Amino acid sequence: MSVRNHNQLPNNLPQLQNLIKRDAESYKDEFHQQYQHFISNLEVFKHKPDQYSKTLDELIMFLAQISHCFTKELVDFPQYVKSLLLNYSTTLDPTMRMTMCRALILMRNKGLVPAVDVLELFFQLFRCSDKVLRETLYNYIVSDIQNVNSKHKNAKLNSTLQNFMFDMLKDSNVVAAKKSLDVMIELYRRKVWKDAKTANVISTACFSKVTKIMVAAIKFFLGVDSNDESDSDSDAEDKGSKRNANELLLSHRVGKKTKKRQKRLNRALEVLKKHKKKKKRGELYNFSALHLIHDPQDLSERLFKQLEKCNEYYDVKIMMIDFISRLVGIHQLFLLNFYPYIQKFLQPRTKDVTKVLLFAAQATHDLVPPDLIENLIKTIAYNFITERNSSDAIAVGLNAVKEITARCPHAMTEDLIRDLAQYKNSREKAVSMASRGLIMTVRQLNPSILHKKDRGRITEAMQETELLPYGHPHAKDYLPGAEVLVREKTDSANENGETNEGEDEEFGYIDEVREQNKANEEDEEEDEGEEEVAEKVAEGEEEEEDENNDGWEICSSEEEMDGWSDNDEGWIDVEHSEKEEEVQEMSTVKNKKNKKNKDGINKLQSQKVQISLEEKKKKAQFVSDQKIFSQNDFDKINRALVLKNLDPIQRKRKRDEQALEEEMKERGEILDISTIENIHKKRAHDKDSRLSTVYAGRDEREKFGRSRPKMNPNASKTNKEKKRNKNYMMVKHKLNKKQNKRSFRDKQVALRDALLKKQRTMRK
Incomplete structure (x- = not known):
C-alpha cells in the first residue's frame, strides 16, 4: 500500500488561503514556508522574465489574498511586485503582468498600498503594448479616483495626479498620452475633476503634434463624446434589439393567429422598447469647460x-x-x-x-x-x-x-x-x-x-430701443420691465375698490401725461360745442333762405351770369345777415385752431412717448432698488418684455400662448445648426411620420371588407372565410391541384361568354 500524504496544505494553496483567513495564527508556519518559496521563485524568474511561471503566478495571488492577515511580514511584498512591473514592464509575459496588476489592485482596495504609488505606476504601464491591460487599468484608475473623492474631495491626491498627468500628456509614447487624456476627460464627465485646472490641462493637448490626441481634446471642448467604444457598444445594442424584435415578429407570422399570441407579442415588444430607452445615453455638452479657461x-x-x-x-x-x-x-x-x-x-x-x-x-x-x-x-x-x-x-x-x-x-x-x-x-x-x-x-x-x-x-419695444454707437456699453442700473409689477399692484388695488391717487407721489415723479390728457379733452369739448353752435346757425339760415327764395329765380345759364356781372365790375352786392357773419367768423377761428392742432399733434405725441418712457424707467428703477425679485416676478417681467416685442401699440389680434413661450427663449451662447438650415419647405416624410399620416387617414374611413354586410351579423361563416384562418398545411393539397387552376384560354372563353350574356340581357 502507498503511504498517504495527509498534509496537503503546501500544495493546496486555495485551502491554505481559506484556513489562514479563518485563523491566521495557527497557520503562521505554513505562511512563512510559502513566503520563502515565493522569494526563491522570484530570484529565478528575474533571469527569464519573458517566460510564464505558474508557481510564481499562484504564489503572488495567494500572498495578495492574505496580505491583510500578515501586514508586518508582507511589508516588502508590494515593493517586490512594483519593482518587477517597473523594470520588466515591456518584457514581462502578458499573463504574469496582468496577475501582478491584479495583486496590486487587490492590496490597494484593502488599503495596504497608497493610491499615489499605484496610480502613477498604472499610468506608466499605459506604455505597454497590451490592449486588454490598458483597458483594465483605465477602468480601475477612473473608478478608484471617483471612490476616493466620493465623500469629500482629496485635494492633495488630486493635485499630485493632475501634475503627473500633465507630464504624461507630453510623453513620447502616443498610446500612454492618449489614455491619460481619456482618463482626465472621463473624470471631468463624471464631475469628479470638474475644475479649472483639469480644463486647462486638457486645453494643452489641443497643441499636440499627434492628430488623435488633438482631436480628442477639441472634441471634449466641443461637447462631443470622444468615447468611440461606448458608441460602438450602443450601436451593437441597438442592432441586437432590432434583431430581437425582428425575430419576434417573424415567429409570430408562423402559426395560428390568436389574441393570446398577439398580446404576448405586444408585451415582448414593449419590454424591448423600454430596455432600449434605458440603454440610451444622452449627448454630452461640456460648455462649462470653455468658461474655465484662464x-x-x-x-x-x-x-x-x-x-x-x-x-x-x-x-x-x-x-x-x-x-x-x-x-x-x-x-x-x-x-x-x-x-x-x-x-x-x-x-x-x-x-x-x-x-x-x-x-x-x-x-x-x-x-x-x-x-x-x-x-x-x-x-x-x-x-x-x-x-x-x-x-x-x-x-x-x-x-x-x-x-x-x-x-x-x-x-x-x-x-x-x-x-x-x-x-x-x-x-x-x-x-x-x-x-x-x-x-x-x-x-x-x-x-x-x-x-x-x-x-x-410700431411696438413698445421699438420705441424704447435705440441702437447705441459702436463700443458703447448696454449696462443699466435697473431691471428692464420691472414696472409691470407696479402696474399689477395698481390693477389689483382697483379691483378691490381701493384708491391709488397718491401712488405716483410715493414713487417721486409727476404725472404730466395725465394733465396733458385732461387739457386735450377740454380742447376737444370746446371744439364740439363750437361745431354744435355752427350747425344750429346753419340750420336757421337754411330756413330763412327757403322763406326768402319764394320770389327769386336761380341763374343757371352763363349769359344770365354775364348780365349780372356787368354792373359793378363783376361783383354781386349781397346783403349778409347777422347769423351768417357769425358763422363765417366762427369757421375762420376753427380753421386757425385746426392748423394749430395739426402742428401740435406730433409734438404732443413725441412728448407723451418721452414722458411715458421716463415714467417706466423711474418705476423700474424704483422697484429694482426696493424689491427682491422672486421667480414669479422674473416670469412676469419676461412675459411683459416679450409682449413689448410682439404686440404693436394698436393691437389687432391676440397672440397664441405657445407662440409667446417660444419667443421668450433667449438667444444662447452656442448656436444650433438648425438656425442656419431652417429652410421652410415641405420635407420628405420619414417612416414614422408617413405611418402617422397613414393611420390618421384610416380614422374616418370605412373598414375594408365585403361590400354587402350580412343581414344577420351573428350568422355562421362561409367556407371561404373559414379557409382564411386555416393552417397552410391543411389546404396545401387543394391549392396545388391542377383542376383548381384555369389556363389563359379558359379565362378568355369565360370572359367572352360573360360579355355575350351581358349583351343579350341588355337587348331585352
Missing part, C-alpha cells in the same frame, strides 16, 4: 496660428474652426484675422458649408469692428443670395445673415438690407420666409435702416 485670448491666437500652418484633413480643420469660433463668441475676443480666413470657405459647393456659416455667426459679437463683419455679410450675400443659386442656398444665406446681424447690428447697411428685403416676395417659400425672418430681426434692433413699409406697426 487665458482664452492666448489660446485662440495659438490655435489660429496652428490652423493656418496645419496640413490636416478638412474635417479636422472644421473642428478647429468650430472651437475657435466658440472661444471668440463666448469670451468676446478680438481675433481679426479669423474673419478673412473663414471667408474662403463660404461657397455653396463647399463641404459642410452650413457648419461654416454657423461658425461665422458664432464668432461675431458687438465688440468686433463692423467693417470686418460687413465684409463677411457681403461675401455671404454675393456667394449665396443670388438668382443663379438654388432656393435652398439663398435661404441658408439669408438665415446666416440674420444670425450675424442679430449679434452685430452695426454690420448691416441700409442698402444691403433693403436689397435683401426684396426676397420676401419670392415664389419660393423657403426664400420668402428667410427674408421675412431677417426683416423681423432688423426691425427689433435697428428699424430705421428698413424701408418704411417693412418697419411694420
Whole structure:
C-alpha cells in the first residue's frame, strides 16, 4: 500500500488561503514556508522574465489574498511586485503582468498600498503594448479616483495626479498620452475633476503634434463624446434589439393567429422598447469647460496660428474652426484675422458649408469692428443670395445673415438690407420666409435702416430701443420691465375698490401725461360745442333762405351770369345777415385752431412717448432698488418684455400662448445648426411620420371588407372565410391541384361568354 500524504496544505494553496483567513495564527508556519518559496521563485524568474511561471503566478495571488492577515511580514511584498512591473514592464509575459496588476489592485482596495504609488505606476504601464491591460487599468484608475473623492474631495491626491498627468500628456509614447487624456476627460464627465485646472490641462493637448490626441481634446471642448467604444457598444445594442424584435415578429407570422399570441407579442415588444430607452445615453455638452479657461485670448491666437500652418484633413480643420469660433463668441475676443480666413470657405459647393456659416455667426459679437463683419455679410450675400443659386442656398444665406446681424447690428447697411428685403416676395417659400425672418430681426434692433413699409406697426419695444454707437456699453442700473409689477399692484388695488391717487407721489415723479390728457379733452369739448353752435346757425339760415327764395329765380345759364356781372365790375352786392357773419367768423377761428392742432399733434405725441418712457424707467428703477425679485416676478417681467416685442401699440389680434413661450427663449451662447438650415419647405416624410399620416387617414374611413354586410351579423361563416384562418398545411393539397387552376384560354372563353350574356340581357 502507498503511504498517504495527509498534509496537503503546501500544495493546496486555495485551502491554505481559506484556513489562514479563518485563523491566521495557527497557520503562521505554513505562511512563512510559502513566503520563502515565493522569494526563491522570484530570484529565478528575474533571469527569464519573458517566460510564464505558474508557481510564481499562484504564489503572488495567494500572498495578495492574505496580505491583510500578515501586514508586518508582507511589508516588502508590494515593493517586490512594483519593482518587477517597473523594470520588466515591456518584457514581462502578458499573463504574469496582468496577475501582478491584479495583486496590486487587490492590496490597494484593502488599503495596504497608497493610491499615489499605484496610480502613477498604472499610468506608466499605459506604455505597454497590451490592449486588454490598458483597458483594465483605465477602468480601475477612473473608478478608484471617483471612490476616493466620493465623500469629500482629496485635494492633495488630486493635485499630485493632475501634475503627473500633465507630464504624461507630453510623453513620447502616443498610446500612454492618449489614455491619460481619456482618463482626465472621463473624470471631468463624471464631475469628479470638474475644475479649472483639469480644463486647462486638457486645453494643452489641443497643441499636440499627434492628430488623435488633438482631436480628442477639441472634441471634449466641443461637447462631443470622444468615447468611440461606448458608441460602438450602443450601436451593437441597438442592432441586437432590432434583431430581437425582428425575430419576434417573424415567429409570430408562423402559426395560428390568436389574441393570446398577439398580446404576448405586444408585451415582448414593449419590454424591448423600454430596455432600449434605458440603454440610451444622452449627448454630452461640456460648455462649462470653455468658461474655465484662464487665458482664452492666448489660446485662440495659438490655435489660429496652428490652423493656418496645419496640413490636416478638412474635417479636422472644421473642428478647429468650430472651437475657435466658440472661444471668440463666448469670451468676446478680438481675433481679426479669423474673419478673412473663414471667408474662403463660404461657397455653396463647399463641404459642410452650413457648419461654416454657423461658425461665422458664432464668432461675431458687438465688440468686433463692423467693417470686418460687413465684409463677411457681403461675401455671404454675393456667394449665396443670388438668382443663379438654388432656393435652398439663398435661404441658408439669408438665415446666416440674420444670425450675424442679430449679434452685430452695426454690420448691416441700409442698402444691403433693403436689397435683401426684396426676397420676401419670392415664389419660393423657403426664400420668402428667410427674408421675412431677417426683416423681423432688423426691425427689433435697428428699424430705421428698413424701408418704411417693412418697419411694420410700431411696438413698445421699438420705441424704447435705440441702437447705441459702436463700443458703447448696454449696462443699466435697473431691471428692464420691472414696472409691470407696479402696474399689477395698481390693477389689483382697483379691483378691490381701493384708491391709488397718491401712488405716483410715493414713487417721486409727476404725472404730466395725465394733465396733458385732461387739457386735450377740454380742447376737444370746446371744439364740439363750437361745431354744435355752427350747425344750429346753419340750420336757421337754411330756413330763412327757403322763406326768402319764394320770389327769386336761380341763374343757371352763363349769359344770365354775364348780365349780372356787368354792373359793378363783376361783383354781386349781397346783403349778409347777422347769423351768417357769425358763422363765417366762427369757421375762420376753427380753421386757425385746426392748423394749430395739426402742428401740435406730433409734438404732443413725441412728448407723451418721452414722458411715458421716463415714467417706466423711474418705476423700474424704483422697484429694482426696493424689491427682491422672486421667480414669479422674473416670469412676469419676461412675459411683459416679450409682449413689448410682439404686440404693436394698436393691437389687432391676440397672440397664441405657445407662440409667446417660444419667443421668450433667449438667444444662447452656442448656436444650433438648425438656425442656419431652417429652410421652410415641405420635407420628405420619414417612416414614422408617413405611418402617422397613414393611420390618421384610416380614422374616418370605412373598414375594408365585403361590400354587402350580412343581414344577420351573428350568422355562421362561409367556407371561404373559414379557409382564411386555416393552417397552410391543411389546404396545401387543394391549392396545388391542377383542376383548381384555369389556363389563359379558359379565362378568355369565360370572359367572352360573360360579355355575350351581358349583351343579350341588355337587348331585352
